[in-house]
Amino acid sequence: MYLEDTYGEKIRFVYRHFALSFHDKSVLTAEAAEAAGAQGKFFAMHDLLYERQQEWGALSSQDEVKSRLVEYARELGLDTERFSQDLNTHAYQERVNADTQTAMEIGLRGTPTYIVNGVTYPSEQLSLNPVIIDAFVHLVTDPPRQYAEAPPQVIDPDKKYTATIRTGKGDIVVELFANQAPTNVNSFVFLARDGWYDGLAFFHVAPGFVAQNGDPTNVGLGFPYPGYSCGDEVRPDLTFEQAGMLALFTPSPGYNSSQFFITYAPQPDFNGRFTIIGRIVEGIDVAESLTQTQPGPDQPPPDVIETILIKEG
């Protein structure tokens, strides 16, 4: 499992039954897992049941399912006599029903429901994609640094600012548009000076398109990670007609926070949608050498921001 790879010994899994009555083989298979558990093989049976779901799911009668389950028990080296007896006498039905009852009492809406350190995974908003589950675990267990207030005024919009984005491959120097996008440049400068971006990955790098950064979970969830968000400063005189723009990402109009991207090519589709806060003036070759990647397993390690240095004047 993906989470195990990420968290290793730091994570433990707990399985509880939520055997929905409209799934006709749900209680029986849960009983089978319990019966296997009585012989010390709960998770072995759990894994096998998921693996062979199509096989036993296609069987029509409970008896057929039951004899198939006994075959699985034999495969796992269980005492099949004891196992069959446990199924026939419904030795663990009460246990399964009690778990299900609890799940209903605490208002769980469906299966599967995941709970991370007591926090229910919002499966209505987030898909069950393992990459997103991983990001959620990250958010709950190691939340990003948040600010109790929106950022103080740290720039003078009449002065000139440059940001040097330092990576292992070199520096990307960006002229910031403090005058045209004062609120969002202020926020970016505030975060950069506070080291907020240090160590964050270019989690989506698509040559000829964009490189994205500024998401502490490194997968691009659309959250306002620093605990605040800022309105748009989209100006007609700053457009994506040129490559090398630095813009803030917003999931919908007016919710800019830490996430940003740089463009590798003109992106006229972005005009009017994203606030441009700067333009690369040096190190476009460094930007172009960033490792191509996207969130998910089996990707090369992304490049990270070592730090962002802000120069005034």
Added chain:
Amino acid sequence: MRKPALWLLVLALGLVAGCGGKSPTPSPSPTAAPPTATPPTVTAAPSVTATPAGPATCVQSPLSFPADPRIPAVTDEDHVEGPAGASITFIEYADFQ
């Protein structure tokens, strides 16, 4: 060829609302059709005051993930895989079907 898109796995901003948000942030007049996001809600008034000219402002939008006290604690009765001292407990309520 599929048109490239900015990477946005999910727009889970409604989650923020589910965690104690009060009223939705008034959103500036949209310049483009919004993606499928639910706008986040904020839990406090803007703390950066706009100048009369009305530039963009920043507002608090705390991310919080409160634990649900109704979830029963893990006991010896539970089926657990992984070290007892693990700092992350991942509970799955499910069936096999």
